[in-house]
Amino acid sequence: MPIRPAITLLATLLCTAALAEVHEVKMLNRGASGAMVYEPDYLAIAPGDRVRFIASHPSHNAASLPGLLPEGAEPFKGRINEEIEVTFDTPGLYGIQCIPHLAMGMVMLIQVGDRQASEVQLPASLPARAKARFEQILEQANSAY
Ligand SMILES: [Cu+2]
Structure with missing residues (x-):
């Protein structure tokens, strides 16, 4: 490989980081x-950004929601009361759930990269209150565009 393209590529990688x-x-x-x-309950971030979930109050966690995870993205699951930092590399829409409080609607959405407006498919198995909160979050996110 010629030297100059290699250096350019390295510089690009460093800048992205x-x-x-x-x-x-x-x-x-x-x-x-x-x-x-979750506060905020919606984030639009760039690929490679990180999200730190802070245990401000006890008895919560942050985990990816099966069925609302971009193809190829790595699922994750924080422990209860654990502060975790997750890197979101794969573009797409991520549903985040607090496992003990999913039925109470403790969920949030994270949009990584450019938005594909049309295709939000909420998992059919969602508890009613989680579904309602996702719909509320999506409505607010849509009106912001
Ligand atoms: Cu919770």
Whole structure:
């Protein structure tokens, strides 16, 4: 390989790494939008960005939601009360759930990369309150575009 393209590629990789952002999400018993919430409950981020889930209140976790995960993305599951930082490399829409409070609607959405407006398919097996909150989040996200 000629030397110059190799150096250019390396510089590009370093720049991408330097630009990656860390976004913070609090896990709360009560927040501005109700009981058992992630705050914020919607993020639009760039591929390679990280999200830190902060155990602001006890008894929550953050885990990927099967059925609302981009193809090829790595599932993850934090422990209860654990602060985790997740890197989102694969573009697409991610559903995040608090496993003990899924039935109470403790979910959030993370959009990684450019948005594909039409294709949001919520998993059929979602509890009613989780489904309702996803729909609310999507409505707010759509009106912001
Ligand atoms: Cu919870």
